[in-house]
Amino acid sequence: MSESSPAxxxxxxxxxxxxxxxxxxxxxxxxxxxxxxxRLAYLEWVQGEWAESADTIExxxxxxxxxxxxxSLPPAEELAAEERLHARSITLSSNRLGLIAKMDLVxxxxxxxxxxxxxxxxxxxxxxxxxxxxxxxxxxxxLILEEHxxxxxxxxxxxxxSRERVHVxxxxxxxxxxxxxxxxxxxxxxxxxxxxxLSDSPKCPRCSLVAICLPDEVNFLLHENVQPRPLAVxxxxxMPVYVQARHAKVAKSGDTLEVSIEDKTTATARxxxxxxxxxxxxxxxxxxxxxxxxxxxITVSWxxxxxxxxxxxxxxxxxxxxxxxxxxRASFDEGRCLRIARGLVVAKIQNSRTLLRRNxxxxxxxxxxxxxxxxxxxxxxxxxxxxxxxxxxxxxxARYFRHFKKMLASPGxxxxxxxxxxxxxxxxxxxxxxxxLSFAYALLTRAWTVNLSAVGFDPYRGYYHKPRYGRPALxxxxxxxxxxxxADSSVIQSINNGEIKPSDFVSVAGSVALDGDGRKRFIxxxxxxxxxxxxxxxxxxxxxYRRLLELQARLFGRYLLGELDDYPNFVxx
Numbered sequence: 001m002s003e004s005s006p007a008x009x010x011x012x013x014x015x016x017x018x019x020x021x022x023x024x025x026x027x028x029x030x031x032x033x034x035x036x037x038x039r040l041a042y043l044e045w046v047q048g049e050w051a052e053s054a055d056t057i058e059x060x061x062x063x064x065x066x067x068x069x070x071x072s073l074p075p076a077e078e079l080a081a082e083e084r085l086h087a088r089s090i091t092l093s094s095n096r097l098g099l100i101a102k103m104d105l106v107x108x109x110x111x112x113x114x115x116x117x118x119x120x121x122x123x124x125x126x127x128x129x130x131x132x133x134x135x136x137x138x139x140x141x142x143l144i145l146e147e148h149x150x151x152x153x154x155x156x157x158x159x160x161x162s163r164e165r166v167h168v169x170x171x172x173x174x175x176x177x178x179x180x181x182x183x184x185x186x187x188x189x190x191x192x193x194x195x196x197x198l199s200d201s202p203k204c205p206r207c208s209l210v211a212i213c214l215p216d217e218v219n220f221l222l223h224e225n226v227q228p229r230p231l232a233v234x235x236x237x238x239m240p241v242y243v244q245a246r247h248a249k250v251a252k253s254g255d256t257l258e259v260s261i262e263d264k265t266t267a268t269a270r271x272x273x274x275x276x277x278x279x280x281x282x283x284x285x286x287x288x289x290x291x292x293x294x295x296x297x298i299t300v301s302w303x304x305x306x307x308x309x310x311x312x313x314x315x316x317x318x319x320x321x322x323x324x325x326x327x328x329r330a331s332f333d334e335g336r337c338l339r340i341a342r343g344l345v346v347a348k349i350q351n352s353r354t355l356l357r358r359n360x361x362x363x364x365x366x367x368x369x370x371x372x373x374x375x376x377x378x379x380x381x382x383x384x385x386x387x388x389x390x391x392x393x394x395x396x397x398a399r400y401f402r403h404f405k406k407m408l409a410s411p412g413x414x415x416x417x418x419x420x421x422x423x424x425x426x427x428x429x430x431x432x433x434x435x436x437l438s439f440a441y442a443l444l445t446r447a448w449t450v451n452l453s454a455v456g457f458d459p460y461r462g463y464y465h466k467p468r469y470g471r472p473a474l475x476x477x478x479x480x481x482x483x484x485x486x487a488d489s490s491v492i493q494s495i496n497n498g499e500i501k502p503s504d505f506v507s508v509a510g511s512v513a514l515d516g517d518g519r520k521r522f523i524x525x526x527x528x529x530x531x532x533x534x535x536x537x538x539x540x541x542x543x544x545y546r547r548l549l550e551l552q553a554r555l556f557g558r559y560l561l562g563e564l565d566d567y568p569n570f571v572x573x
Contacts, residue, residue, distance in 0.1 A: 026186065027045075027099075027101070028099055028140040032137040033045075034185045035133035035181055039194060039197050039215075040213070042194050043194070046189050048456075049320070073090050075149070079111070083108055084108060087106045087108075089102065089103070090102070090106050092145065092147075092148055094144045097147065097182060098182065098186060103117070103141050104117055104158075105117075112151045113150045113151065113152055115142055115145060116165075117155065118160060119158065120159075121161050121162075122164075123157075123159040123166055130166050132177065135157075136174070136181050138155040139175060139178040153170060154168060192322070194563060199219055204216070205229070216231060222564070230543070233542070233547060239527070240274075240276045240278050241269050241274050241277050242280070242523050243259055243279050243280065243283050244279075244305075245283070247262070247282060247283075248261050248283045249285075250279070250285045250286065251286045252292050255270060255271050276299040277293060277300045278300075278301045278303065279302055280304070285300065293313075297454075299312050299453070300314075301449075301450060323456040323457065327461060327560055330463070330560055331463060338383075338389070340463040341389055342380060342381060343569050346380045346569070347570065351482075351484045351485050352397075352483075353370060354573070355485070355489065356369070356370075359407040361406055361407060365406075380396075400484075404433075404488075428512070429513075430510055430512055432502060433491065435505060435512045435513050435514060436491040436495070437491055439514060439522065440488070441483065441487050444479050447530070448472070448549065449475040452472075452474055455557060460473055461474055464476075464477045464480070478556065481569055481571070482570070486529055486530065489529055494521070497525075499521050500522055501518075504518025504521070529545065532544065534572065536570075
């Protein structure tokens with residue numbers, strides 16, 4: 001092969017050999033997904049991705065009756081020619097085909113069996129009576145039945161919405177199409193590379209995994225020939241629930257969370273409207289409630305009374321081993337770590353510069369100062385080591401915080417004099433502004449840690465921040481560009497708007513912290529900032545910062561898995 005020739009795609013022999021007992025069987029519904037969109041099948045089957053939508057909920061509702069087992073399917077040799085039967089929710093498998101199927105209904109008459117597959121919608125008026133994905137799924141069920149000795153000549157698709165039965169002949173053409181789909185999907189799964197997304201497809205808007213797949217965003221970053229549609233942008237229908245009252249109890253009553261103090265209910269929230277539960281200090285969570293939250297994949301975050309992020313509780317967690325393998329592999333590549341770290345630091349300095357420029361209280365930020373930040377950015381892009389990068393970031397951060405007070409309300413105002421800020425200090429913070437900054441960074445760390453875990457990452461293995469026990473290094477990495485945009489902005493707005501006052505702080509042994517009421521108001525300001533909508537500088541659509549964190553996490557995953565050439569850091573304009 002010449003150097004200019006494209007690399008050949010590795011191939012496995014087709015058809016595949018019979019599966020061993022220790023290898024997973026392919027659910028036949030995945031053949032439906034593969035015929036519809038190969039990328040969708042890969043995301044669900046190989047990477048274990050899943051997301052609910054109105055369509056998936058409606059489909060599950062349509063299957064309520066057929067999912068309840070009733071009747072039985074006798075062995076093929078015991079099925080009499082004159083016997084008629086209806087057996088619901090029958091599970092059969094075939095190692096030769098590598099398939100397993102849960103069949104909604106199996107009917108028998110005249111010595112033949114007929115698989116019946118329920119579909120939620122109306123019958124489509126197309127050739128063959130149905131689309132190929134549904135026909136292939138039905139044919140796969142027929143092939144499994146034949147593997148068990150039954151005679152099959154047709155299947156039936158029952159469309160619930162229109163109450164129509166469509167008979168599908170299991171002919172040679174459909175068998176060939178189905179066998180090809182089986183072999184192709186197993187080959188794609190074995191290859192370990194996610195298929196490319198569909199381009200500007202009408203299928204994408206109704207897909208439940210569109211915010212995970214990111215078809216338009218990936219195509220735009222690779223080719224820049226299609227302006228992304230706002231398909232990955234959803235409403236923040238579920239919100240975090242914060243509980244910080246001492247000795248508060250969180251319990252479940254039906255589908256509702258109840259917060260009580262001394263057996264008196266003080267607040268309630270529907271579980272369907274809760275994205276996570278954030279507990280601060282001495283708060284009691286009942287075991288049945290924790291189980292219910294884990295079943296619903298609602299994260300519980302634990303903080304100290306002072307707001308320091310301790311950890312979080314999840315269910316079994318995301319099962320995307322492929323993503324974590326790529327994450328770990330990249331973390332041992334010094335060159336790749338440096339490349340990732342440079343991009344994060346450059347984005348952080350750029351966003352810090354923009355925040356100063358936009359929020360400078362007295363006139364305009366000096367051009368000389370803005371130029372110094374530009375020099376920091378250029379220097380960060382040229383560094384040859386993480387150590388050198390840390391020095392550049394440290395110098396830029398010191399300059400940024402030396403001028404941070406220029407974004408706060410005038411010290412001439414008596415109410416804001418206590419917020420006069422000289423320099424960054426922590427562990428512990430010894431003035432109100434530093435206390436707010438530390439608390440905001442703890443909240444942002446929690447937001448990123450929960451988000452990364454939900455996407456499938458290990459939050460504790462990063463690229464810029466050194467991994468150590470209990471340190472969510474990847475969360476600290478990816479939050480760097482968002483420190484000024486979310487955390488620092490929340491501090492500035494809460495002070496300048498008068499939401500937080502000097503009287504909201506307590507000082508103990510030189511450590512300054514928010515009191516309970518002040519913390520509650522600042523949390524509200526922080527969550528409001530997360531809900532603030534911005535225009536994405538690359539994709540052009542508007543989305544909340546809360547959604548943006550998930551989008552950036554998934555784009556980072558696409559980069560680590562080799563689908564994108566670089567990670568597109570978020571830089572505001």
